[in-house]
Amino acid sequence: MGGSSLKIAVLSGKGGTGKTLVSVNIAAVAEKALYIDCDVEEPNGHLFFKPEITEEFPVTVPIPVLQEELCTGCRICTDFCRFQAMAFVINKPLIFEEVCHSCAGCVLLCPQKALKEINKCIGTVQYGFSQKVQLRSGMLKIGEASGVAIIKKLLENRPKDEEQMTLIDCPPGSACIVMESIKDADICVLVAEPTLFGVHNLKMVCELVEVFKKPYGVILNKCMGAENPAEDFCKENGIPIWGKIVFDKELGEINAEAKIAARENEKYQKLFLSILQTITAEGVQHETTLDS
Helix, strand or coil: CCHHHCEEEEECCCCCCCHHHHHHHHHHHCCCEEEEECCCCCCCHHHHHCCEEEEEEEEEEEEEEECHHHCCCCCHHHHHCCCCCEEEECCEEEECHHHCCCCCHHHHHCCCCCEEEEEEEEEEEEEEEECCEEEEEEEECCCCCCCHHHHHHHHCCCCCCCCCEEEEECCCCCCHHHHHHHCCCCEEEEEECCCHHHHHHHHHHHHHHHHCCCCEEEEEEEECCCCCHHHHHHHHCCCCEEEEEECCHHHHHHHHCCCCHHHHCHHHHHHHHHHHHHHHHHHHHHHHHHHC
Protein backbone atom coordinates (compact mmCIF):
# COMPACT_ATOMS: atom_id res chain seq x y z
CA MET A 1 0.00 0.00 0.00
CA GLY A 2 2.57 2.60 1.09
CA GLY A 3 1.73 5.87 2.84
CA SER A 4 1.64 8.06 -0.26
CA SER A 5 -0.61 5.68 -2.22
CA LEU A 6 -3.23 5.28 0.50
CA LYS A 7 -6.88 5.15 -0.48
CA ILE A 8 -8.64 7.14 2.24
CA ALA A 9 -12.44 7.18 2.53
CA VAL A 10 -13.95 10.06 4.52
CA LEU A 11 -17.41 9.36 5.97
CA SER A 12 -20.02 10.88 8.23
CA GLY A 13 -23.34 9.69 9.56
CA LYS A 14 -25.15 12.80 8.31
CA GLY A 15 -24.61 15.82 6.12
CA GLY A 16 -23.08 18.99 7.52
CA THR A 17 -20.52 17.41 9.86
CA GLY A 18 -17.54 18.71 7.88
CA LYS A 19 -16.79 15.65 5.76
CA THR A 20 -16.05 17.65 2.63
CA LEU A 21 -14.12 20.25 4.65
CA VAL A 22 -11.80 17.49 5.83
CA SER A 23 -11.61 15.75 2.44
CA VAL A 24 -10.71 18.76 0.29
CA ASN A 25 -8.17 20.11 2.77
CA ILE A 26 -6.39 16.78 3.19
CA ALA A 27 -6.25 16.42 -0.59
CA ALA A 28 -4.90 19.96 -0.88
CA VAL A 29 -1.99 19.38 1.53
CA ALA A 30 -1.00 15.98 0.09
CA GLU A 31 2.07 15.88 -2.15
CA LYS A 32 -0.05 14.39 -4.92
CA ALA A 33 -3.71 13.48 -4.65
CA LEU A 34 -6.74 12.18 -6.51
CA TYR A 35 -9.93 13.58 -4.97
CA ILE A 36 -13.08 11.60 -5.80
CA ASP A 37 -16.44 13.10 -4.86
CA CYS A 38 -18.75 10.11 -4.44
CA ASP A 39 -21.58 12.18 -2.96
CA VAL A 40 -23.28 12.01 -6.33
CA GLU A 41 -26.65 13.28 -5.11
CA GLU A 42 -25.15 16.56 -3.87
CA PRO A 43 -21.50 16.86 -4.96
CA ASN A 44 -19.79 20.02 -3.76
CA GLY A 45 -16.06 19.30 -3.80
CA HIS A 46 -15.79 21.04 -7.17
CA LEU A 47 -17.10 24.26 -5.61
CA PHE A 48 -13.93 24.38 -3.49
CA PHE A 49 -11.37 23.18 -6.01
CA LYS A 50 -12.89 25.04 -8.98
CA PRO A 51 -11.19 22.57 -11.32
CA GLU A 52 -10.36 22.87 -14.95
CA ILE A 53 -12.58 20.19 -16.50
CA THR A 54 -10.76 17.91 -18.92
CA GLU A 55 -13.42 15.27 -19.59
CA GLU A 56 -17.15 14.75 -19.09
CA PHE A 57 -19.26 11.76 -20.08
CA PRO A 58 -22.65 10.18 -19.31
CA VAL A 59 -23.18 7.11 -17.14
CA THR A 60 -25.79 4.59 -18.28
CA VAL A 61 -27.33 1.45 -16.83
CA PRO A 62 -29.12 -1.34 -18.73
CA ILE A 63 -32.83 -1.74 -18.04
CA PRO A 64 -35.29 -4.28 -19.47
CA VAL A 65 -37.94 -3.28 -22.01
CA LEU A 66 -40.91 -5.50 -22.89
CA GLN A 67 -41.65 -6.46 -26.50
CA GLU A 68 -45.35 -7.08 -25.99
CA GLU A 69 -45.92 -8.96 -29.24
CA LEU A 70 -43.55 -11.72 -28.05
CA CYS A 71 -44.81 -12.00 -24.46
CA THR A 72 -46.97 -15.05 -23.62
CA GLY A 73 -47.61 -14.08 -19.99
CA CYS A 74 -45.66 -16.94 -18.46
CA ARG A 75 -44.70 -14.85 -15.40
CA ILE A 76 -41.18 -16.29 -15.20
CA CYS A 77 -39.65 -12.81 -15.18
CA THR A 78 -41.90 -11.40 -12.45
CA ASP A 79 -41.48 -14.50 -10.28
CA PHE A 80 -37.70 -14.23 -10.62
CA CYS A 81 -37.26 -10.55 -9.71
CA ARG A 82 -36.30 -10.28 -6.03
CA PHE A 83 -36.21 -6.49 -6.17
CA GLN A 84 -39.94 -6.18 -6.92
CA ALA A 85 -39.07 -4.26 -10.08
CA MET A 86 -41.80 -6.12 -11.99
CA ALA A 87 -45.50 -6.75 -11.43
CA PHE A 88 -47.88 -8.89 -13.49
CA VAL A 89 -50.71 -6.60 -14.67
CA ILE A 90 -53.39 -7.52 -17.24
CA ASN A 91 -51.53 -10.61 -18.48
CA LYS A 92 -48.14 -8.93 -18.96
CA PRO A 93 -45.23 -7.74 -16.83
CA LEU A 94 -45.10 -4.09 -15.82
CA ILE A 95 -41.54 -2.84 -15.29
CA PHE A 96 -40.61 -0.33 -12.57
CA GLU A 97 -37.26 0.85 -13.89
CA GLU A 98 -36.62 3.06 -10.84
CA VAL A 99 -36.04 -0.02 -8.65
CA CYS A 100 -34.46 -2.26 -11.29
CA HIS A 101 -30.94 -3.37 -10.27
CA SER A 102 -29.88 -4.15 -13.87
CA CYS A 103 -29.09 -7.79 -13.06
CA ALA A 104 -30.42 -8.95 -16.49
CA GLY A 105 -31.93 -12.07 -14.93
CA CYS A 106 -35.36 -11.47 -16.44
CA VAL A 107 -33.86 -11.02 -19.90
CA LEU A 108 -31.84 -14.21 -19.63
CA LEU A 109 -34.75 -16.31 -18.31
CA CYS A 110 -37.49 -15.19 -20.68
CA PRO A 111 -38.24 -18.24 -22.89
CA GLN A 112 -39.82 -16.07 -25.60
CA LYS A 113 -37.04 -13.46 -25.68
CA ALA A 114 -39.72 -10.87 -25.05
CA LEU A 115 -37.42 -8.73 -22.91
CA LYS A 116 -34.42 -6.81 -24.17
CA GLU A 117 -32.10 -4.31 -22.53
CA ILE A 118 -31.63 -0.66 -23.41
CA ASN A 119 -29.19 1.82 -21.87
CA LYS A 120 -30.64 4.52 -19.67
CA CYS A 121 -28.61 7.61 -18.72
CA ILE A 122 -28.68 8.20 -14.95
CA GLY A 123 -26.07 10.93 -14.61
CA THR A 124 -22.65 12.23 -15.57
CA VAL A 125 -19.01 12.03 -14.49
CA GLN A 126 -16.43 14.82 -14.75
CA TYR A 127 -12.64 14.66 -14.61
CA GLY A 128 -10.46 17.70 -13.95
CA PHE A 129 -7.58 19.12 -11.98
CA SER A 130 -6.79 21.93 -9.54
CA GLN A 131 -3.11 22.65 -8.93
CA LYS A 132 -1.58 19.29 -7.92
CA VAL A 133 -4.94 17.62 -7.21
CA GLN A 134 -6.75 15.51 -9.79
CA LEU A 135 -10.51 15.48 -9.40
CA ARG A 136 -13.37 13.18 -10.27
CA SER A 137 -16.97 14.14 -9.58
CA GLY A 138 -20.30 12.51 -10.39
CA MET A 139 -23.82 13.92 -10.59
CA LEU A 140 -26.96 11.78 -10.36
CA LYS A 141 -29.87 12.97 -12.48
CA ILE A 142 -32.86 14.30 -10.58
CA GLY A 143 -35.43 11.59 -9.97
CA GLU A 144 -33.05 8.64 -10.27
CA ALA A 145 -33.12 6.21 -7.36
CA SER A 146 -29.52 5.03 -7.07
CA GLY A 147 -26.10 6.45 -7.85
CA VAL A 148 -24.18 3.18 -7.35
CA ALA A 149 -23.34 2.89 -11.06
CA ILE A 150 -21.90 6.42 -11.07
CA ILE A 151 -19.76 5.68 -8.01
CA LYS A 152 -18.44 2.52 -9.67
CA LYS A 153 -17.48 4.60 -12.70
CA LEU A 154 -15.75 7.20 -10.51
CA LEU A 155 -13.68 4.58 -8.71
CA GLU A 156 -12.63 2.48 -11.70
CA ASN A 157 -9.42 2.84 -13.71
CA ARG A 158 -7.61 4.97 -11.17
CA PRO A 159 -4.04 5.92 -12.17
CA LYS A 160 -1.45 3.40 -11.02
CA ASP A 161 0.73 6.00 -9.37
CA GLU A 162 2.65 4.96 -6.23
CA GLU A 163 3.06 8.62 -5.26
CA GLN A 164 -0.62 9.56 -5.53
CA MET A 165 -2.94 9.46 -2.55
CA THR A 166 -6.67 8.91 -3.14
CA LEU A 167 -9.26 10.82 -1.10
CA ILE A 168 -12.79 9.43 -1.40
CA ASP A 169 -15.41 11.94 -0.24
CA CYS A 170 -18.27 9.56 0.55
CA PRO A 171 -22.01 10.25 0.66
CA PRO A 172 -23.39 10.83 4.16
CA GLY A 173 -25.09 7.98 6.01
CA SER A 174 -24.62 4.23 5.60
CA ALA A 175 -26.69 3.23 2.55
CA CYS A 176 -25.62 1.20 -0.49
CA ILE A 177 -23.88 4.18 -2.11
CA VAL A 178 -21.65 4.53 0.97
CA MET A 179 -20.83 0.82 0.94
CA GLU A 180 -19.84 1.09 -2.72
CA SER A 181 -17.63 4.08 -1.91
CA ILE A 182 -15.60 2.42 0.86
CA LYS A 183 -15.25 -1.17 -0.27
CA ASP A 184 -11.86 -0.60 -1.95
CA ALA A 185 -10.54 1.91 0.62
CA ASP A 186 -7.44 1.16 2.69
CA ILE A 187 -8.52 3.22 5.68
CA CYS A 188 -11.62 5.14 6.77
CA VAL A 189 -11.85 8.54 8.45
CA LEU A 190 -15.10 9.28 10.30
CA VAL A 191 -16.00 12.93 10.87
CA ALA A 192 -18.22 13.61 13.88
CA GLU A 193 -19.90 16.55 15.59
CA PRO A 194 -19.70 17.09 19.40
CA THR A 195 -23.39 16.42 20.09
CA LEU A 196 -25.58 13.52 21.17
CA PHE A 197 -27.07 13.45 17.68
CA GLY A 198 -23.51 13.36 16.36
CA VAL A 199 -22.81 10.32 18.53
CA HIS A 200 -25.86 8.52 17.12
CA ASN A 201 -24.65 9.06 13.57
CA LEU A 202 -21.04 8.25 14.43
CA LYS A 203 -22.12 4.92 15.92
CA MET A 204 -23.95 4.11 12.70
CA VAL A 205 -20.90 4.58 10.46
CA CYS A 206 -18.64 2.83 12.98
CA GLU A 207 -20.81 -0.25 12.65
CA LEU A 208 -20.62 0.01 8.85
CA VAL A 209 -16.83 0.17 8.58
CA GLU A 210 -16.51 -2.65 11.11
CA VAL A 211 -18.71 -4.83 8.89
CA PHE A 212 -16.28 -4.11 6.04
CA LYS A 213 -13.32 -4.76 8.40
CA LYS A 214 -11.72 -1.42 7.59
CA PRO A 215 -9.26 0.28 9.94
CA TYR A 216 -10.69 3.60 11.04
CA GLY A 217 -10.38 6.59 13.29
CA VAL A 218 -12.35 9.74 14.05
CA ILE A 219 -11.87 13.43 13.44
CA LEU A 220 -13.88 15.57 15.85
CA ASN A 221 -15.12 18.74 14.18
CA LYS A 222 -16.66 21.91 15.67
CA CYS A 223 -15.14 21.27 19.10
CA MET A 224 -16.25 24.07 21.43
CA GLY A 225 -15.42 23.21 25.04
CA ALA A 226 -14.94 20.53 27.63
CA GLU A 227 -18.24 18.75 26.93
CA ASN A 228 -17.96 16.55 23.86
CA PRO A 229 -20.23 13.46 23.72
CA ALA A 230 -18.56 12.25 20.52
CA GLU A 231 -15.14 12.31 22.17
CA ASP A 232 -16.55 10.47 25.20
CA PHE A 233 -18.04 7.82 22.90
CA CYS A 234 -14.69 7.28 21.19
CA LYS A 235 -12.82 6.94 24.49
CA GLU A 236 -15.41 4.57 25.95
CA ASN A 237 -15.23 2.32 22.89
CA GLY A 238 -11.49 2.46 22.23
CA ILE A 239 -11.90 4.32 18.93
CA PRO A 240 -8.80 6.35 17.99
CA ILE A 241 -9.18 10.11 17.61
CA TRP A 242 -6.97 11.27 14.75
CA GLY A 243 -7.63 14.96 15.02
CA LYS A 244 -9.70 17.76 16.51
CA ILE A 245 -10.92 20.85 14.69
CA VAL A 246 -12.09 23.60 17.02
CA PHE A 247 -15.14 25.71 16.28
CA ASP A 248 -13.45 28.59 14.48
CA LYS A 249 -15.21 31.61 12.99
CA GLU A 250 -12.41 32.27 10.50
CA LEU A 251 -12.41 28.67 9.29
CA GLY A 252 -16.20 28.81 8.97
CA GLU A 253 -16.04 31.98 6.88
CA ILE A 254 -13.39 30.55 4.56
CA ASN A 255 -15.43 27.38 4.13
CA ALA A 256 -18.66 29.32 3.56
CA GLU A 257 -16.95 31.17 0.71
CA ALA A 258 -16.09 27.81 -0.89
CA LYS A 259 -12.37 28.30 -0.38
CA ILE A 260 -9.88 25.68 0.74
CA ALA A 261 -8.60 26.74 4.14
CA ALA A 262 -5.23 25.00 3.74
CA ARG A 263 -4.58 27.13 0.65
CA GLU A 264 -5.68 30.34 2.33
CA ASN A 265 -3.92 30.27 5.69
CA GLU A 266 -0.71 28.62 6.90
CA LYS A 267 -2.20 27.64 10.26
CA TYR A 268 -4.89 25.55 8.55
CA GLN A 269 -2.29 24.07 6.24
CA LYS A 270 -0.37 22.90 9.31
CA LEU A 271 -3.58 21.60 10.94
CA PHE A 272 -4.64 19.43 8.01
CA LEU A 273 -1.08 18.33 7.26
CA SER A 274 -0.85 17.09 10.85
CA ILE A 275 -4.13 15.19 10.44
CA LEU A 276 -2.93 13.70 7.16
CA GLN A 277 0.36 12.59 8.74
CA THR A 278 -1.57 10.85 11.52
CA ILE A 279 -3.83 9.06 9.03
CA THR A 280 -0.85 8.05 6.89
CA ALA A 281 1.04 6.67 9.90
CA GLU A 282 -2.02 4.64 10.92
CA GLY A 283 -2.37 3.30 7.38
CA VAL A 284 1.26 2.23 7.21
CA GLN A 285 1.04 0.64 10.67
CA HIS A 286 -2.04 -1.33 9.62
CA GLU A 287 -0.30 -2.53 6.48
CA THR A 288 2.72 -3.62 8.53
CA THR A 289 0.44 -5.52 10.92
CA LEU A 290 -1.21 -7.35 8.02
CA ASP A 291 2.16 -8.29 6.52
CA SER A 292 3.59 -9.62 9.80
